[in-house]
Amino acid sequence: MKNLILASTSTVFGGSYLDYLLPELNTHFEKAERLVFIPFARPGGISHDLYTEKAKEAFDKLDIEVVGLHEFDNPKVALEEAEAVFTGGGNTFLLVDQLYKFDLFATLRKRIFEGLPYLGTSAGTNIAGVSMQTTNDMPIIYPPSFKTIGAVPFNINPHYLDPVSGSQHMGETRETRIAEFHQFNTLPVVGLREGSWIAVKDKTNILKGDFSARIFEAGKAPYELETGSIINFD
């Protein structure tokens, strides 16, 4: 009985950290008194301690205690015993490298498939997909593999951005980059706009939030999926 919330972003424009998700998180984590926060993605290079403080401030509002995974002597045991887990955003290469370094992927995957309530934002959402190969991040570290948790049978592109009409920039659009991914991979990709999230309940993945998602399947034209829809590629 999987139970995940996979959000495109922690923070929407004009909002504060996690505020738009709090009503959803209140239900999602209702049985949890303590949450383990994985701060490894370190957005902008922030320290594990400062990043964990930020998560604490948000979860104070739900009366949930937050402990950083870096605070445990044995992070694997910490994940085995966690009531709930939240992986924050930042650099996906760094996050994945650290999870491999501490040999945590298998444990995290096992706990998620057993029903651990999980929240991911941005990079924390990316690693719930089959691979991290549709991240937007810079390869600042060389991880041992791009393979990730596979809590959902597709990949996610967080912070999905539509092509900007009238742009004079000649770098690839997000859509072009995902088309390049599909030259070598058949995995569907969900382009998740900021303010949207995927609620995973066992084998059902539902798109939630304010926006439709852009869906990319190999060999098909990209299309929109309305919020509230089940995401299903069978």
Added chain:
Amino acid sequence: MKNLILASTSTVFGGSYLDYLLPELNTHFEKAERLVFIPFARPGGISHDLYTEKAKEAFDKLDIEVVGLHEFDNPKVALEEAEAVFTGGGNTFLLVDQLYKFDLFATLRKRIFEGLPYLGTSAGTNIAGVSMQTTNDMPIIYPPSFKTIGAVPFNINPHYLDPVSGSQHMGETRETRIAEFHQFNTLPVVGLREGSWIAVKDKTNILKGDFSARIFEAGKAPYELETGSIINFD
């Protein structure tokens, strides 16, 4: 006696392929009758043949014959014997993976340090740096390493984009991504705007084109370097 042109982009807004660089390339390749084109980065998934056609059209104007590296039975020998080389843009992960697969990095590096006239655009410029770790591309393929040619003693971020004032997007800016790189790497990074290029003549690297470059050194505030300046971190 190194001799390279490392351009941010092949095409500037409103222009055609390589047109803004043709006067510079006319001098750069004046001794070359035939150029080997490396089409491995395959922008948007274009085939090696079609991509090579595109390069041919541009170099027709300079009366230089273009042959795709994929057309040779032995690509290593082709690079050893090439009069001139041009590596086109596309996906840097794919380009680097292919260069490792055919064991071409050492040959390319040796020829470049011997004075081979080289042109890189975008991904082809990225690989002239010490590592590909400041690419903007999606990790669609897992290469054996992020290490690249090191024809210049720094890294390059092609298609450099300034933060967009008034943007409501919450994904990281380019500047933030490069700051994350500097959490783990001390290598300087040249943010090369579209329309700019670096002319490498032996040990002298000169910024050319219409724009200043944004320079990122670990532990320093980013700063602008005017076009026409020597890029030097000694």
